[in-house]
Amino acid sequence: MLDNLQENGLGAIEHNFVTGKLEDLVNWSRARSSWPATFGLACCAIEMMATGGSHYDLARLGMEVFRASPRQADVMIVAGRVSQKMSPVLRQIYDQMMEPKWVISMGVCASSGGMFNNYAIVQGVDQIVPVDIYAPGCPPGPETLLHAIHTLHEKIESGELMNRKAGTGAGIVVEQRDGQGESHLISLGRK
Amino acid sequence: MGYLEGFGVTFRKWGEGVTTKQYRAGKAKDGEAPAETDQKRPKPPRAHGRHVLNRYEDGMEKCIGCELCAGVCPAKCIYVRGAENPPEDPKSPGERFGFIYEINYLRCIHCDLCVEACPTEAITETKLFEFSFTNRDDAIYTKDELLVGEDGRPQFLPWEDWRPGEDQFTSGWMRATAPGGRADYENRVAWSGELGYGVRAPEAGQAHEDPEPVEDSHGDDHDDHGGHH
Numbered sequence: 001m002l003d004n005l006q007e008n009g010l011g012a013i014e015h016n017f018v019t020g021k022l023e024d025l026v027n028w029s030r031a032r033s034s035w036p037a038t039f040g041l042a043c044c045a046i047e048m049m050a051t052g053g054s055h056y057d058l059a060r061l062g063m064e065v066f067r068a069s070p071r072q073a074d075v076m077i078v079a080g081r082v083s084q085k086m087s088p089v090l091r092q093i094y095d096q097m098m099e100p101k102w103v104i105s106m107g108v109c110a111s112s113g114g115m116f117n118n119y120a121i122v123q124g125v126d127q128i129v130p131v132d133i134y135a136p137g138c139p140p141g142p143e144t145l146l147h148a149i150h151t152l153h154e155k156i157e158s159g160e161l162m163n164r165k166a167g168t169g170a171g172i173v174v175e176q177r178d179g180q181g182e183s184h185l186i187s188l189g190r191k
Numbered sequence: 192m193g194y195l196e197g198f199g200v201t202f203r204k205w206g207e208g209v210t211t212k213q214y215r216a217g218k219a220k221d222g223e224a225p226a227e228t229d230q231k232r233p234k235p236p237r238a239h240g241r242h243v244l245n246r247y248e249d250g251m252e253k254c255i256g257c258e259l260c261a262g263v264c265p266a267k268c269i270y271v272r273g274a275e276n277p278p279e280d281p282k283s284p285g286e287r288f289g290f291i292y293e294i295n296y297l298r299c300i301h302c303d304l305c306v307e308a309c310p311t312e313a314i315t316e317t318k319l320f321e322f323s324f325t326n327r328d329d330a331i332y333t334k335d336e337l338l339v340g341e342d343g344r345p346q347f348l349p350w351e352d353w354r355p356g357e358d359q360f361t362s363g364w365m366r367a368t369a370p371g372g373r374a375d376y377e378n379r380v381a382w383s384g385e386l387g388y389g390v391r392a393p394e395a396g397q398a399h400e401d402p403e404p405v406e407d408s409h410g411d412d413h414d415d416h417g418g419h420h
Contacts, residue, residue, distance in 0.1 A: 055232070057211040108266070111297040111330070115266035124297075126327075134324045138266075138300035141320055143214055143231055147352055148323035150216035155325065 023160065030074070030100065031156040033062040037073030037097060039090065042080030044107040044139040051142040061149060070096040075152065076129070077145075081109035082122040094129045102156065104148050105131040107139050114138060216321060216352050231321065231354065239301040239362050240319040242294055243345045244338045245312065252282050252338065253313035256289035260305035260314055268298035269305060289313075292334035297327065303362065317345055318360040321352035 040048055052058045052066070067073040070093045082090055094103070105125050108114035111134045113123035125131060132155060135148035213228040234240075245253045256273020272291040282288040306315050314337075324330045329350055340346055344358045 054210050055212065056214065060211070060213070108296075108298050108300060112295070112327075114298055115300055117267060132325070134297055134327070134330060136296040136299065136322065136324070136330060137320060138302075143216075143321050144323065146214050147216040147321045150218045151323050151325065151350070154218060 027157045027159060031153040034074040034102070034153070034156065035065050035067050035072060036063055037070050037076045037093060038066045038068055039076050039093065040079045041082060041086065042107075042109065044079035044110070047139045047142055047145060048077060048079045048106065051145050056142040056146060058149075061153070063149065070094075071098060073097055074100065075102045075104060077104045077106050078110040078125045078129075078131075079106040079139075081107075081114065081116055082125050082128070083120050084122060087122050087128050090125070091128050102132045102152055103129050104133045104135060104145075104152060106135045106145060106148070108136060109138070111136065231352075234318045234320075234360065237362050238318045238320065239303050240317045241296070241322065241345075241351070242299075242305070242314055242316050242332075242337055244289075244292060244314055244334065246339055246343065247284070248343075250341070251284050252288055253311045254289040254292060255283055255285045255311055255313070256287045257310065259308040259310065263304045263308040265302060265304065266298040266300050268295040268300075269293070270295075289334065292337060294332045294337065295330060296322075296324075296332060297330040306362075316362045317358065318362060319345070319351055319353060319357060322348075322350055324350055 040046075050056065052064060058064045063075070070076075074097070076094060076097065078090065094101070103125075105111045109116060109121065110125045111131075113121050115138070117123065122128065133148045133152045135144050137144050140148070212230050212232050214231060215229045217229060247253060254271075256271060258271045258273060261267075261269040261271045270291065270293040271289050273287045274290040276282060276286060276288050282290075301316070301320075303316060306312075309315075336346060336348060338346075345353075347353045347358075
């Protein structure tokens with residue numbers, strides 16, 4: 001087992017009765033202090049702020065610290081429409097976040113482009129980052145966002161310690177051609 | 192001494208109690224506050240939530256497949272196809288019925304223009320707004336999910352947070368056309384409280400002329416289900 005650990009790191013740990021309880025503990029603590037990264041892009045951010053206010057109080061979920069530094073954030077709440085120019089910035093923020101990390105797509109604009117079905121707006125932020133929870137609404141009320149957060153917490157608590165869910169990439173498959181050999185079909189989802 | 196006034200605000204607010212609603216989406220974890228504190232904030236009288244497709248009292252669908260809702264939708268989130276009613280087993284009283292009806296809730300902005308456009312008031316909105324999805328497929332509501340059940344009540348889907356009595360509430364809206372062709376009512380907020388079977392009694396602030404101010408629009412006195420036919 002030790003050799004395997006040296007080669008593969010923590011991924012080599014197989015489950016036994018110790019790691020099973022460890023997984024419960026880690027998931028428990030992850031779900032109770034998942035700090036969000038600030039990614040308010042439009043009007044949904046106002047509702048996100050309202051969720052942090054005293055009437056709804058994100059602090060009771062251990063989520064009141066909106067971190068400006070992606071290094072310290074666990075959950076990215078993409079609140080608002082993502083323009084094509086913003087998408088590399090969003091991807092970079094996501095890449096800079098430490099694992100484990102989750103994404104809530106808040107509002108219809110982030111989820112699918114919403115009513116902005118045009119060239120300027122990314123038609124679904126899950127084409128850029130793997131999204132865990134989609135919150136509908138334009139904008140979603142604080143209770144809708146809280147529902148999404150609670151659904152995310154359920155997902156974190158039932159998750160596995162080492163494995164991440166494969167993103168679906170909105171089901172988009174791109175045909176990549178280099179002009180030399182045969183073309184390849186590449187799914188935008190994360191492997 | 193302006194800062195003392197600031198302290199004064201703090202001390203005045205001390206005795207006012209807690210404003211926080213402990214909303215937990217019905218998913219309270221172990222060791223948290225009990226489930227009876229898991230409450231929603233009352234909705235405004237004309238809040239727009241997720242849609243329902245209504246039926247007549249005899250179980251016939253109200254949707255006639257005219258696709259006006261799909262045409263008016265600014266987010267293009269509704270997909271409807273109409274078809275001729277099968278003569279031996281008609282789905283709706285008219286000639287046609289909507290045999291495909293889908294709403295993509297990852298595009299819907301809940302503007303209620305579809306409700307205004309519907310000539311038969313087949314599509315109306317409830318006030319349910321607490322729902323979220325873990326994948327995109329759940330977000331596309333098909334006709335099976337939108338249509339009210341046999342008892343004339345909206346269907347409760349596993350990713351929605353319905354509370355007892357909430358299926359009674361429906362939203363009010365401005366009519367696009369005058370009801371009954373009377374021009375007096377054009378562009379006036381006319382209460383049209385259809386949900387499931389029949390018409391709901393208007394809540395406070397929903398009717399144009401409030402007959403009686405309702406004390407608590409979200410109390411438990413809304414058991415007049417299906418009244419005012």
